[in-house]
Amino acid sequence: AQSVAQPEDQVNVAEGNPLTVKCTYSVSGNPYLFWYVQYPNRGLQFLLKYITGDNLVKGSYGFEAEFNKSQTSFHLKKPSALVSDSALYFCAVSPGRWPGNTGKLIFGQGTTLQVKP
Amino acid sequence: GAVVSQHPSRVICKSGTSVKIECRSLDFQATTMFWYRQFPKQSLMLMATSNEGSKATYEQGVEKDKFLINHASLTLSTLTVTSAHPEDSSFYICSAPWTVRRNEQFFGPGTRLTVL
Numbered sequence: 001a002q003s004v005a006q007p008e009d010q011v012n013v014a015e016g017n018p019l020t021v022k023c024t025y026s027v028s029g030n031p032y033l034f035w036y037v038q039y040p041n042r043g044l045q046f047l048l049k050y051i052t053g054d055n056l057v058k059g060s061y062g063f064e065a066e067f068n069k070s071q072t073s074f075h076l077k078k079p080s081a082l083v084s085d086s087a088l089y090f091c092a093v094s095p096g097r098w099p100g101n102t103g104k105l106i107f108g109q110g111t112t113l114q115v116k117p
Numbered sequence: 118g119a120v121v122s123q124h125p126s127r128v129i130c131k132s133g134t135s136v137k138i139e140c141r142s143l144d145f146q147a148t149t150m151f152w153y154r155q156f157p158k159q160s161l162m163l164m165a166t167s168n169e170g171s172k173a174t175y176e177q178g179v180e181k182d183k184f185l186i187n188h189a190s191l192t193l194s195t196l197t198v199t200s201a202h203p204e205d206s207s208f209y210i211c212s213a214p215w216t217v218r219r220n221e222q223f224f225g226p227g228t229r230l231t232v233l
Contacts, residue, residue: 036224041208041227041229042226042227043121043123043210043224043225043226043227044161044210044212044224045224046221046222046223046224049221088158090160090161104151104163104166105151105161105163105212105222106163107160107161107162108160109159109160110158110159110160112158
């Protein structure tokens with residue numbers, strides 16, 4: 001079965017410190033990988049994606065993610081966390097290539113990032 | 118970038134009534150839209166795929182007669198929660214793949230449904 005796992009319900013970091021939010025996936029073929037952020041009572045905002053090419057992907061707001069095919073992981077990282085980064089983060093995978101994959105997204109459980117001053 | 122809107126953003130209704138939620142792609146056409154449901158502090162669960170001009174495709178376990186989906190135009194999909202009950206209270210989010218870069222989806226801001 002295709003799935004995405006975010007093993008941590010919550011990640012706590014101090015402002016200015018680096019942060020990592022973990023994501024692993026189990027999908028057949030070559031998936032497309034995404035990170036989204038959600039603020040309270042809001043929809044999802046796109047952060048970054050991996051389709052092909054360099055394993056290190058840079059996205060919005062200083063975030064980046066590293067695709068590791070052997071470990072089937074796509075961890076989200078930021079060198080220096082801000083209090084305003086505090087939100088709910090979702091990893092998602094779209095199996096296969098459009099249009100064959102129909103565009104469906106499989107989401108992880110979500111990880112709450114708490115950045116303290 | 119592409120924008121997807123939802124209306125209403127928040128709705129409170131009595132048990133037994135029906136509620137319609139609209140999802141619009143504002144600056145692009147969307148032949149496909151997706152409807153998700155999100156419970157508090159939980160992930161998004163795909164409910165159905167809305168297809169313009171044809172029937173929606175529902176995920177396993179989602180009641181078709183309960184959650185009616187209509188995709189009447191290239192920019193509008195509607196989700197109607199029929200005979201709503203308190204257990205239908207949730208955050209409903211729609212999304213649409215962007216036709217320019219189809220591997221990117223844009224999400225609406227969500228609709229908070231509370232059934233009393």
